[in-house]
Amino acid sequence: MEMEKRLYEAALEGSVSNLKALIQEDPLILDRISPTFFQDTPLHVATLRGHFEFARAVLGRNPRLATEADSLGHLPLHVASTKGHLEIVQELTRVIPSSCLARSKDGKLPLHLAIMKGVRVEVVSVLAQACLESTRSRLDRGDTALHLCVKYENLDAFQVILEELMKGGIIDGNNLLNAKNDDGNTVLHLAALQKHFEMMKHLLATPAIEPNAMNNNGLTSLDLVENSPRDLRGLELLNFLLRSNAMQRSTNLHSSLTPIETQPLTSHSGPFRPKKSWKIFFTFNGNNQLEDMKGEIIIIAAIIAATNALPMIYMRVNGPDLTEQYSTNSASFVPAVTIMSLLIAGFPLSNKLCAWVVIQSLYTSMGFLGLDYLGAIVSNEGRYSSVNFVFVFVSIWFGLLMLVSALNIIRLVVWIVTSIKMCMKRRRLRGRRDNGLTNP
Known part of the structure; x- marks a missing residue:
């Protein structure tokens, strides 16, 4: 046990020289380490503290430690993704690429944790590049990685994943952008619910998006914005949606009329003003x-x-x-x-x-x-x-x-x-x- 204690102290300090000295004394010391006796492996400890050289040295001697989980079901890659340690994430995905699809006890992938914690966007990029399948993996409520980006308002991660999906050729008729969670909400629905203007702009600029998709309540993203409490942010978003070609198609679908000629978009510098303001007097809303x-x-x-x-x-x-x-x-x-x-x-x-x-x-x-x-x-x-x-x-x-x-x-x-x-x-x-x- 004395040797193991010294090993964990070396991991805590990130001392590669002490690690090499311990391996010289006992070449099998890293093979005998097991989470059965310790909640974390030395690799977990070094990853948590961001000691890249120590982590690389451990992986060079025993790559199997990258597949060991702690008491929360987290692999070292989960820990590195949560903390945003880019170099360690790159090394772990290189040594054990399949660890990108490992789920913790609460069902989360390393990519999910990186998005939720809002770490460096480069970490999200490395995880998405290492395994595009992780972007399609769902949580218990059916949320994908893009759903999480909207929920946690992580616009940078959203853009990176979108770029990686386009590079991988996954943007097609039945793509991740239009995937629905258990409530029937797509990422466009969630962006409308949270009134996230920038994400709405990126989504509607993507040809593969379906602006008329309905959730389990039969509502489109435009319906959600129209039924939301009226504030400045909501009016700006509603103004944008009404002026976009995608929402023009949605309006045509709802009205069931023949298509009309689409008017070119013009710059709009003034505040949003309804064309028929007298209707406001006969419109009743919760206040x-x-x-x-x-x-x-x-x-x-x-x-x-x-x-x-x-x-x-x-x-x-x-x-x-x-x-x-x-x-x-x-x-x-x-x-x-x-x-x-x-x-x-x-x-x-x-x-x-x-x-x-x-x-x-x-x-x-x-x-x-x-x-x-x-x-x-x-x-x-x-x-x-x-x-x-x-x-x-x-x-x-x-x-x-x-x-x-x-x-x-x-x-x-x-x-x-x-x-x-x-x-x-x-x-x-x-x-x-x-x-x-x-x-x-």
Whole structure:
């Protein structure tokens, strides 16, 4: 055991001279090393520390150590790929090329670890060149190396693998670019989900890409961008997709119209502006800003509820008849309490339907509160000289509130009708695709 201890100390220090001295004392010392007694081999230790000369000397005496796995199922190549030690990766792939396809206990190849850790892109290039098959190997959820590049936003690795695939002649009709994971998502779908603009540009510039590919939910990459929360990054990506020839073909496919002449692309320096901006007023979307304002909305609802509840609590027994005020107060009080109950229960305002219910309840509560105020003004008309002016002002405000409330209802109707039409359209497209497969 003393000799083995000295060997591991030499590996930790990267001392080739001590290694040679140990081999002179015991020529079989490297052959007796086994992970059964030690979690790591001396080659694992030297690789972890980046001692290239020591690792090369060990491989020259006993190449078998390159195939030994540690407690996590990692070969020395896994360790070198994770740490980004380029020279050691080159030596290991030269000595044992098949180690590129060795999987750890969690099912990952050295290439997968290099992509996930974001190490030097040269390491990814060496691993892909050593064995192109590793770029097609899948993880437990069906993700390929390109899927991982998108998930971990490793654009450099993505470009390198794409170049190696093109050199190897793997870009064809049924290629890795259009491979789907268990969710039916291609790399184009993942890039759209993560709004990765540069990767989308590289993918759509590749002739072999299928921009109209659908995932398990029947959605294309354009559908995912359109249905995502609207922010500056998403609008820029949507603008790019709508201007690309690939997305023009996608639009033609969805509309099922005859092909039209493709217009040449022009430079676009200004911000994205929809051609028909009036449609925005009738488009209902879940709003992440409402989610951030949840606390403020609860406070507003609580104030409205208190404003309506206090007059009823302190109403005199022999006081004036307040039947009408009681009705309007109740109609304003109930929606306000409903809003507080929904938000406290955790209803997400990023959800379209939940956001609509809360907004409409708030409009209703404010509307009846204004109606109650108008009733109070009318009942005190003889007391104040400026009643007419206040009445007109509040009436205008009440009318605007009712107009906005009606617009919110129209948005809900448009959203429901649009959702139904989209479902019917996807069903027809799926039926046509299935008919095309069964009747070639």
